[in-house]
Amino acid sequence: MTMNKVAVFRKEHFNAAHRLNNPLLSDAENARVFGKCNNPNYHGHNYELIVQVTGLPDAVTGYVIDMKVLSDLIKEDVLDKFDHKNLNLDTTEFATVNPTAENIAYWIAKNISNCYKVRVQESEGNTAEYEV
Amino acid sequence: MTMNKVAVFRKEHFNAAHRLNNPLLSDAENARVFGKCNNPNYHGHNYELIVQVTGLPDAVTGYVIDMKVLSDLIKEDVLDKFDHKNLNLDTTEFATVNPTAENIAYWIAKNISNCYKVRVQESEGNTAEYEV
Amino acid sequence: MTMNKVAVFRKEHFNAAHRLNNPLLSDAENARVFGKCNNPNYHGHNYELIVQVTGLPDAVTGYVIDMKVLSDLIKEDVLDKFDHKNLNLDTTEFATVNPTAENIAYWIAKNISNCYKVRVQESEGNTAEYEV
Amino acid sequence: MTMNKVAVFRKEHFNAAHRLNNPLLSDAENARVFGKCNNPNYHGHNYELIVQVTGLPDAVTGYVIDMKVLSDLIKEDVLDKFDHKNLNLDTTEFATVNPTAENIAYWIAKNISNCYKVRVQESEGNTAEYEV
Amino acid sequence: MTMNKVAVFRKEHFNAAHRLNNPLLSDAENARVFGKCNNPNYHGHNYELIVQVTGLPDAVTGYVIDMKVLSDLIKEDVLDKFDHKNLNLDTTEFATVNPTAENIAYWIAKNISNCYKVRVQESEGNTAEYEV
Amino acid sequence: MTMNKVAVFRKEHFNAAHRLNNPLLSDAENARVFGKCNNPNYHGHNYELIVQVTGLPDAVTGYVIDMKVLSDLIKEDVLDKFDHKNLNLDTTEFATVNPTAENIAYWIAKNISNCYKVRVQESEGNTAEYEV
Numbered sequence: 001m002t003m004n005k006v007a008v009f010r011k012e013h014f015n016a017a018h019r020l021n022n023p024l025l026s027d028a029e030n031a032r033v034f035g036k037c038n039n040p041n042y043h044g045h046n047y048e049l050i051v052q053v054t055g056l057p058d059a060v061t062g063y064v065i066d067m068k069v070l071s072d073l074i075k076e077d078v079l080d081k082f083d084h085k086n087l088n089l090d091t092t093e094f095a096t097v098n099p100t101a102e103n104i105a106y107w108i109a110k111n112i113s114n115c116y117k118v119r120v121q122e123s124e125g126n127t128a129e130y131e132v
Numbered sequence: 133m134t135m136n137k138v139a140v141f142r143k144e145h146f147n148a149a150h151r152l153n154n155p156l157l158s159d160a161e162n163a164r165v166f167g168k169c170n171n172p173n174y175h176g177h178n179y180e181l182i183v184q185v186t187g188l189p190d191a192v193t194g195y196v197i198d199m200k201v202l203s204d205l206i207k208e209d210v211l212d213k214f215d216h217k218n219l220n221l222d223t224t225e226f227a228t229v230n231p232t233a234e235n236i237a238y239w240i241a242k243n244i245s246n247c248y249k250v251r252v253q254e255s256e257g258n259t260a261e262y263e264v
Numbered sequence: 265m266t267m268n269k270v271a272v273f274r275k276e277h278f279n280a281a282h283r284l285n286n287p288l289l290s291d292a293e294n295a296r297v298f299g300k301c302n303n304p305n306y307h308g309h310n311y312e313l314i315v316q317v318t319g320l321p322d323a324v325t326g327y328v329i330d331m332k333v334l335s336d337l338i339k340e341d342v343l344d345k346f347d348h349k350n351l352n353l354d355t356t357e358f359a360t361v362n363p364t365a366e367n368i369a370y371w372i373a374k375n376i377s378n379c380y381k382v383r384v385q386e387s388e389g390n391t392a393e394y395e396v
Numbered sequence: 397m398t399m400n401k402v403a404v405f406r407k408e409h410f411n412a413a414h415r416l417n418n419p420l421l422s423d424a425e426n427a428r429v430f431g432k433c434n435n436p437n438y439h440g441h442n443y444e445l446i447v448q449v450t451g452l453p454d455a456v457t458g459y460v461i462d463m464k465v466l467s468d469l470i471k472e473d474v475l476d477k478f479d480h481k482n483l484n485l486d487t488t489e490f491a492t493v494n495p496t497a498e499n500i501a502y503w504i505a506k507n508i509s510n511c512y513k514v515r516v517q518e519s520e521g522n523t524a525e526y527e528v
Numbered sequence: 529m530t531m532n533k534v535a536v537f538r539k540e541h542f543n544a545a546h547r548l549n550n551p552l553l554s555d556a557e558n559a560r561v562f563g564k565c566n567n568p569n570y571h572g573h574n575y576e577l578i579v580q581v582t583g584l585p586d587a588v589t590g591y592v593i594d595m596k597v598l599s600d601l602i603k604e605d606v607l608d609k610f611d612h613k614n615l616n617l618d619t620t621e622f623a624t625v626n627p628t629a630e631n632i633a634y635w636i637a638k639n640i641s642n643c644y645k646v647r648v649q650e651s652e653g654n655t656a657e658y659e660v
Numbered sequence: 661m662t663m664n665k666v667a668v669f670r671k672e673h674f675n676a677a678h679r680l681n682n683p684l685l686s687d688a689e690n691a692r693v694f695g696k697c698n699n700p701n702y703h704g705h706n707y708e709l710i711v712q713v714t715g716l717p718d719a720v721t722g723y724v725i726d727m728k729v730l731s732d733l734i735k736e737d738v739l740d741k742f743d744h745k746n747l748n749l750d751t752t753e754f755a756t757v758n759p760t761a762e763n764i765a766y767w768i769a770k771n772i773s774n775c776y777k778v779r780v781q782e783s784e785g786n787t788a789e790y791e792v
Contacts, residue, residue: 006630009655015519017413017440017482022192033193035200036480043480044413044440046519057634060550061561062626067654068563084432084439086413098194102138106189123411123442126199127141147387149281149308149350154588165589167596168348175348176281176308178387216300216307218281230590234534238585255279255310258595259537270762273787286456297457299464321766324682325693326758331786332695362458366402370453390463391405418720429721431728494722498666502717522727523669543783545677545704545746564744571744572677572704574783612696612703614677651675651706 007054007116008064012074014083017044018099021088042086047104048121049078053114065114077112101128139186139248140196144206146215149176150231153220174218179236180253181210185246197246209244233260271318271380272327274334278347281308282363285352306350309386313342313372316381329378341376365392403450403512404460408470410479413440414495417484438482441518445474445504448513461510473508497524535582535644536592540602542611545572546627549616570614575632576649577606581642593642605640629656667714667776668723670730674743677704678759681748702746707764708781709738713774725774737772761788 020037021030030038037043051074055064081091087099093107101122109118109130117131152169153162162170169175183206187196213223219231229235233254241250241262249263284301285294294302301307315338319328345355351363361367365386373382373394385391416433417426426434433439447470451460477487483495493499497518505514505526513527548565549558558566565571579602583592609619615627621635629650637646637658645659680697681690690698697703711734715724741751747759753767761782769778769790777791 003634004659006633007657007659008630009657011653011655013520015439015441017438020194022194025192033198039480039482039486041482041485042413042438042440043411043482044438044442045411046440046442057628057630060553062548062550062628062631064630064656066561071653084435086435086437086439089437090435100189100194102140102189102196103194105138106135124409125143125203127143128196129139129141131136131139145388147307147309149306152590154590157588165594171348171350171354173350173353174281174306174308175279175350176306176310177279178308178310216303218303218305218307221305222303232585232590234536234585234592235590237534238531256277257539257599259539260592261535261537263532263535267766268791270765271789271791272762273789275785275787284458286458289456297462321760321762324685326680326682326760326763328762328788330693335785364453364458366404366453366460367458369402370399389407389467391407392460393403393405395400395403416722418722421720429726496717496722498668498717498724499722501666502663521671521731523671524724525667525669527664527667541784543703543705545702567744567746567750569746569749570677570702570704571675571746572702573675574706612699614699614701614703617701618699652673 003056005054006057006064007052008067008070010051010053010067010070010074012049012051012071012079014047014049014079015044016047016082016085016087017042018087018094019043020098020100022098042088045122047082049074049108050119050121051108051112051115052117052119054116055114073112078108101126102130104128105130135188137186138189138196139184140199140202142183142185142199142202142206144181144183144203144211146179146181146211147176148179148214148217148219149174150219150226151175152230152232154230174220177254179214181206181240182251182253183240183244183247184249184251186248187246205244210240233258234262236260237262267320269318270321270328271316272329272331272334274315274317274331274338276313276315276335276338276343278311278313278343279308280311280346280349280351281306282351282358283307284362284364286362306352311346311368312385313338314383314385315372315376315379316383317378318380319378337376342372365390366394368392369394399452401450402453402460403448404463404466406447406449406463406466406470408445408447408467408475410443410445410475411440412443412478412481412483413438414483414490415439416494416496418494438484443478443500444517445470446515446517447504447508447511448515449510450512451510469508474504497522498526500524501526531584533582534585534592535580536595536598538579538581538595538598538602540577540579540599540607542575542577542607543572544575544610544613544615545570546615546622547571548626548628550626570616573650575610577602577636578647578649579636579640579643580645580647582644583642601640606636629654630658632656633658663716665714666717666724667712668725668727668730670711670713670727670734672709672711672731672734672739674707674709674739675704676707676742676745676747677702678747678754679703680758680760682758702748705782707742709734709768710779710781711768711772711775712777712779714776715774733772738768761786762790764788765790 020034087094105120105128152166219226237252237260284298351358369384369392416430483490501516501524548562615622633648633656680694747754765780765788
């Protein structure tokens with residue numbers, strides 16, 4: 001039997017403050033468009049992050065990728081930047097990009113090597129997913 | 133970098149009674165085919181509903197769709213019809229269609245505008261998903 | 265070191281239809297008091313049931329109670345009666361008693377031998393607990 | 397059979413930014429004591445809130461308390477104050493009190509009428525509980 | 529309206545011991561490559577298994593597949609072999625194949641008839657998925 | 661207002677193999693008493709561990725205990741001993757004590773300083789709790 005590609009998923013978490021706002025809009029427009037998420041003093045989330053890597057398992061290890069290696073990659077590339085931070089004020093990534101779940105998923109997917117897909121759960125009800 | 137489409141997911145819930153039954157079958161056949169789910173007095177579930185919408189984030193908002201808007205759409209198109217209802221007796225949708233998780237997922241996917249995929253979890257172990 | 269009592273917990277599930285209604289109230293009063301839960305055609309839930317038994321672990325087994333035995337007890341005393349049933353129509357227990365989560369927890373706690381406490385989760389947000 | 401008190405639990409959520417800091421300590425001491433939670437630009441959480449009310453079920457309704465009423469109470473007394481807010485900047489409650497999970501649980505328990513116990517889950521790993 | 533294929537998912541669990549090891553590597557290499565998972569005395573997991581079947585709902589039943597039938601298939605083909613077993617010592621499947629989550633997902637997907645995709649969650653953070 | 665004691669809870673995980681067996685019983689008796697859990701080649705679990713500490717929040721920090729400190733304590737006293745281990749073969753604690761969830765909860769509760777109560781979830785359905 002020949003094996004197709006296998007997908008593996010690593011789940012991690014980070015906690016951050018953020019504010020949704022577009023400087024090209026007026027304050028009133030921002031308040032209308034983003035509602036409670038536009039609070040100028042920020043609010044926050046426990047972000048759940050699932051990173052998917054896809055490939056053939058290595059002949060020697062049986063791993064698509066060592067999950068310890070993947071976890072360390074996520075730590076270096078994402079958690080060290082975003083965990084316990086204010087996404088708007090403490091990161092260069094979201095200094096000028098609106099930190100919606102969509103944009104966070106996009107940025108993470110683009111910045112973890114070998115990442116195939118990223119799922120970012122911002123709250124119990126809201127999730128975004130980006131496939132590279 | 134150019135962005136691919138992003139998928140967003142909104143989770144909602146409704147509680148409903150239902151009975152699985154096919155009027156073209158005899159009572160004995162219905163009992164055999166549907167087992168406990170054929171109870172003539174109905175049983176019920178907490179349905180978990182995940183609606184997926186896919187698109188490019190809006191240039192102004194960074195949203196594929198405002199989750200508040202999506203939540204309101206689901207409320208109007210699904211929850212107001214099905215929540216705390218008897219799917220067989222209280223809805224036109226399942227008056228003649230058997231309310232299996234498959235058929236519920238299909239109906240919802242077809243009736244929420246912009247919906248790309250719907251996942252309906254009927255119980256901890258059983259889920260159905262329909263992609264439009 | 266002497267050991268205090270240990271609590272063990274067994275989680276099970278059942279799916280049922282029910283209606284909240286008090287025959288001593290008028291229809292209008294029932295509708296006002298119980299809202300959507302008063303639907304005459306019933307609605308339903310996935311009930312999650314956690315049964316707690318408390319005691320000293322047996323010297324031979326190290327068990328407070330064999331979880332297989334506890335699971336079988338719950339199956340016989342509760343699930344066989346309530347699973348995939350209409351609590352109001354199919355059970356003697358709730359033919360005249362309103363099947364609120366409170367009353368369900370009470371009935372279960374009183375009818376499982378050795379039960380110390382019962383937790384009944386009716387929906388993601390609503391739970392009742394009865395200690396014998 | 398006489399019934400003991402029954403406990404009911406209502407789960408709600410709010411999302412907020414906060415910073416742990418004690419103005420009586422130096423910046424260096426605050427950084428040492430509170431670590432990442434001392435970030436001057438704030439971080440945030442999805443707070444899960446479980447409010448417990450205990451009593452005898454009402455003879456007419458079978459409810460300890462109508463969960464809709466309890467949910468509305470929590471909304472008015474807690475969520476309208478804290479949801480999508482910066483706990484340090486946007487609330488009077490935590491303007492001078494450090495918004496640890498312990499202090500949040502205490503405040504909520506003291507300010508919801510009839511509340512018996514409150515559980516505040518700040519993150520997957522960290523929870524605090526206060527019994528009035 | 530014509531219906532596309534519907535996906536249904538059945539979740540099951542098994543508990544097993546295993547050890548990651550490649551007999552072609554030296555002990556030192558195995559220890560380096562597999563770390564804690566190379567413990568010669570084994571460690572273990574609660575494996576969560578989600579089996580996906582895809583098809584058009586049957587015209588008579590409205591089912592893609594009867595979930596009771598799918599559950600029985602998984603029990604016979606997977607759980608009876610792996611549950612409460614040592615994957616390395618008690619199974620022929622993993623006597624010579626390294627029981628990584630990737631290889632477990634692959635084996636299951638190949639050995640359940642009609643299976644379209646299998647997801648194996650080995651721990652809260654680590655999951656593998658194989659599509660036939 | 662005076663504050664009562666506050667309870668805080670820290671959740672951690674470990675993965676281990678174990679076998680339930682009492683050397684004072686015959687093989688046949690062990691097989692009968694412990695069923696599948698008596699497998700001589702071991703099986704395994706993802707253990708979820710919740711450690712409760714109770715006290716008055718510190719006047720300076722607002723913490724009952726710094727959760728980072730509690731997490732480190734659990735790591736040193738429990739996870740470093742049990743994670744990715746065979747409880748029967750690799751630990752002194754369960755070399756002669758049967759590693760039931762009851763006995764694991766008891767041992768942990770007795771060996772973490774300041775611990776008030778420990779909850780050990782062995783599988784989705786089975787949990788044990790010990791209060792010191």
